[in-house]
Amino acid sequence: MSVIIEATPDAAAATPVPARRSRRRWRRRALITLLQLLLLGIVLGAWQLCASQGWVDKLFSSEPTEVARSFWSLLHSKQLYDALGTSLYETLVGFGIAVVLGISVALFMNAVPLAQQVLQPFVAGLNSLPRLALTPLFIIWFGIGSESKIALVVTLAFFIILVNTYAGLQSVSRDHLILARTLGASYRQRFFTFMLPAAAPTIFAGLQLGLVYSFLAAVVGELISGGSGLGALVSTSQATLNTPAMFAQIFVMGIVATVMSTIMRRIERWVLAWRVVELRGSGTSA
Numbered sequence: 001m002s003v004i005i006e007a008t009p010d011a012a013a014a015t016p017v018p019a020r021r022s023r024r025r026w027r028r029r030a031l032i033t034l035l036q037l038l039l040l041g042i043v044l045g046a047w048q049l050c051a052s053q054g055w056v057d058k059l060f061s062s063e064p065t066e067v068a069r070s071f072w073s074l075l076h077s078k079q080l081y082d083a084l085g086t087s088l089y090e091t092l093v094g095f096g097i098a099v100v101l102g103i104s105v106a107l108f109m110n111a112v113p114l115a116q117q118v119l120q121p122f123v124a125g126l127n128s129l130p131r132l133a134l135t136p137l138f139i140i141w142f143g144i145g146s147e148s149k150i151a152l153v154v155t156l157a158f159f160i161i162l163v164n165t166y167a168g169l170q171s172v173s174r175d176h177l178i179l180a181r182t183l184g185a186s187y188r189q190r191f192f193t194f195m196l197p198a199a200a201p202t203i204f205a206g207l208q209l210g211l212v213y214s215f216l217a218a219v220v221g222e223l224i225s226g227g228s229g230l231g232a233l234v235s236t237s238q239a240t241l242n243t244p245a246m247f248a249q250i251f252v253m254g255i256v257a258t259v260m261s262t263i264m265r266r267i268e269r270w271v272l273a274w275r276v277v278e279l280r281g282s283g284t285s286a
Contacts (some may be wrong), residue, residue, distance in 0.1 A: 045204045060239070062243040063209070070244035080252065087229035088216050088256075090146050094153025095214040099207065101154070102161030105134060109170040110195075111187070127159040132217070149221035156217040157210035164206025168199030204268040211260050219253060230256075 048054045051063035058066075074080050109116040124155045134155060138148040172195045180190045222231025230253055237245040 013167055021236040058243075059241065060243060062247055067247040067251070070242075071248035074139065074245070074248045074252065081230060083230045083233050084252070084256070086146065086227065086276040087215070087222065087231070090149040090153060090218040090221070091211075091215045091260075093146075094218065095103070095211055097150070097211060098154045098157035098161055098214065102206075103165050104209075106162050106165035106169060109166055116166075123159070123162065128161065131155045132220055132224075135221055138221075139225050144225045144227060146227070148225060149218050149227070153214045153217045154223045157214045159236045160210040160213060161203075161206045165175070165199065165203050166207070168202030168206075169195055170196040171202065200272055201268075204264070204272070208261060208264040211264055212257055215253075215257050215260060 047061075051058050051061060105119070109119055126179045131152065135148070135152055138151045142151055143146040175256045177190055180194060185193070218229065219231040219234075221227075222229040223235050224231075226232050226235065229250060234246055234249050237243075237249060
């Protein structure tokens with residue numbers, strides 16, 4: 001009598017490959033989050049221990065519990081949201097102007113080689129200037145209102161966007177452009193078919209960096225010249241030696257900068273969704 005033994009397929013082998021990859025990604029993400037929380041807990045615990053034991057002066061370093069109370073109180077303060085609105089207005093208006101100017105000048109320099117040769121020394125020289133040092137000059141020109149901060153934002157973000165956009169446009173394959181020109185493609189066709197898709201990742205890198213630096217410029221401008229933004233709140237807390245409030249306000253700034261950077265990354269993923277599909281099709285992980 002013959003005995004028929006049915007082989008039971010291995011559970012791991014029976015699981016679809018995409019499901020296994022998704023599980024591995026989820027586990028890795030969970031491990032990274034756990035390690036980040038552990039590191040944050042160690043830093044805060046050490047800070048609290050040093051402050052409670054008197055190893056550091058609470059007047060200058062405060063302690064996490066006091067900062068947490070100040071942060072909670074700040075979240076329920078109308079002053080915070082008024083200051084946040086002012087800083088975001090200065091950031092977004094200045095960033096919008098810098099985007100239009102930076103991309104326009106980069107396109108002009110790329111399309112007209114003579115313009116690139118003429119403007120390159122001026123761009124390099126002005127980009128080397130410490131733009132934050134121009135704040136007193138902007139105050140003289142535009143006053144202590146939002147206009148001087150917007151001018152500072154524009155000068156800081158403009159060159160970041162210009163340099164990244166021009167570098168992206170220059171990274172296009174010359175062989176593709178020569179072939180397209182040989183086949184009779186117009187400049188508009190070459191731009192939208194080859195140049196813009198190749199330059200898009202570099203342009204978005206400049207936009208993300210420019211947005212973060214725009215917020216930095218707005219806050220620093222408020223620290224120097226006053227006003228009603230987040231930088232002015234920090235300046236007031238510094239003048240009164242309210243260290244917990246200073247840490248809470250700086251924490252708010254970190255949250256705002258992170259949120260803006262995340263939004264820009266989401267926009268980049270949405271606009272460049274074709275690139276993710278292209279990389280997957282070539283066997284390269286996105």
